[in-house]
Amino acid sequence: MTNTPGSATLIGSVQRAMRLLESVAGHEHGAPAKQLARENGLALPTAYHLLRTLVHEGYLRRDKGRFFLGEAAERLSSSGAQEKRRGTVADTLAHWRDALGVPVYYAMYRDGEIEVMCVSDTPANPAVEEWADFRATGHAHAIGQCLLAQVDEATRRDHLRRHPVWPLTPYTVCNDHALLRRLDRMQRMEVVIERQEYALGTVCAAIPITLGNTAATLAISLPAHQADRLMAAAQQLQGEIGQHLGSLAISISI
Structure with a gap:
């Protein structure tokens, strides 16, 4: 099945979001957006947008400029x-x-x-x-x-x-x-x-x-x-x- 341009963009966004989640999980004491963007080869505005979305959905939380896993991600891990x-x-x-x-x-x-x-x-x-x-x-x-x-x-x-x-x-x-x-x-x-x-x-x-x-x-x-x-x-x-x-x-x- 061929992806439409819109679906390809959506899949790419999901993939980038998942990589950000994995990166945050690898930082016990959290990590700032700039570091996460650099680790994943993302432009800083793109990283900020995805990180804000993940915080809004509860998969991440932000504290003093650093990002940590949120309750939703921890529930997935617990399951x-x-x-x-x-x-x-x-x-x-x-x-x-x-x-x-x-x-x-x-x-x-x-x-x-x-x-x-x-x-x-x-x-x-x-x-x-x-x-x-x-x-x-x-x-x-x-x-x-x-x-x-x-x-x-x-x-x-x-x-x-x-x-x-x-x-x-x-x-x-x-x-x-x-x-x-x-x-x-x-x-x-x-x-x-x-x-x-x-x-x-x-x-x-x-x-x-x-x-x-x-x-x-x-x-x-x-x-x-x-x-x-x-x-x-x-x-x-x-x-x-x-x-x-x-x-x-x-x-x-x-």
Whole structure:
């Protein structure tokens, strides 16, 4: 497609503006317009015009004659870093998924809710279908039970007040008191096993993770007819968590 003279001029202006942004990013303590114009081979009036436009749009800010990155540019940078962090967590889960041959889940208890941050599965080993909201059914699945076991009693009771116990299957814990007794009996860092309490035909295991003051967990699931594999796979995963804990910890800031 052939560019019209107007579109070519616009593209050139965008290119020059991007180069100015890159130049400003390379100056930790800012840079004056004359220096930026010289570094980019621009006439000073052209550089001034582009710099004023970038300041107006929030991509740059001017302070005492020097230009710095503005809030809009910093938001772009933050967004890119966020995507990179998500990718690191996803890669870590994919490694375990392939090594163990099971779906792997990573979840946290944050702001009073159960949040499944990432799931890694394959067509041959699919994740459990979320047929009932994971956040509202923490009493019934290994992820929720593992997270609730890590928080204090007041937090547990508040959670159950907002998300009451109800039977999803014939195997689901029957009431709040039974669930609280089960959680109280759990040992610190104990693997939590759940058999068909959330979904018939599925068994799950969740491993508690300590990330500062944040309750987190890694979990796996298997079809019920492969239940004999569950504990061995969970223990293998538990043994490897320490090597990759850093990549999971960064997800707290996501």
